[in-house]
Amino acid sequence: MAKYKIENKIRTLRFMNDEMTQQQLADKVDVSRQTIVAIEKGKYSPTLELAFKIAQVFQVPLHEVFSYEPEVK
Numbered sequence: 371m372a373k374y375k376i377e378n379k380i381r382t383l384r385f386m387n388d389e390m391t392q393q394q395l396a397d398k399v400d401v402s403r404q405t406i407v408a409i410e411k412g413k414y415s416p417t418l419e420l421a422f423k424i425a426q427v428f429q430v431p432l433h434e435v436f437s438y439e440p441e442v443k
Contacts, residue, residue: 372440372441373440373441374438374439374440374441375412375438375439375440375441376412376415376436376437376438377412377436377437377438377439378409378410378412378435378436378437379434379435379436380395380406380409380410380424380435381410383428383430383435387428392406392407392410393406395424395427398423398427399420399423399424399427400423401420409424421435421436
């Protein structure tokens with residue numbers, strides 16, 4: 371069975387939105403900056419609620435922020 375990985379475009383979206391800092395995004399979605407860092411690096415998968423909050427900050431659909439793709443070996 372193939373393994374899947376959650377990937378995201380948070381860093382790109384932050385820079386497209388007036389170069390928003392990780393701390394600014396963290397404040398908007400009520401988490402720590404370290405949580406945003408971990409999500410961006412793919413070391414932490416956000417809850418569904420947090421994923422929707424992040425998408426709302428950028429005013430885009432969830433699938434434009436996160437994708438669930440098979441890992442390439």
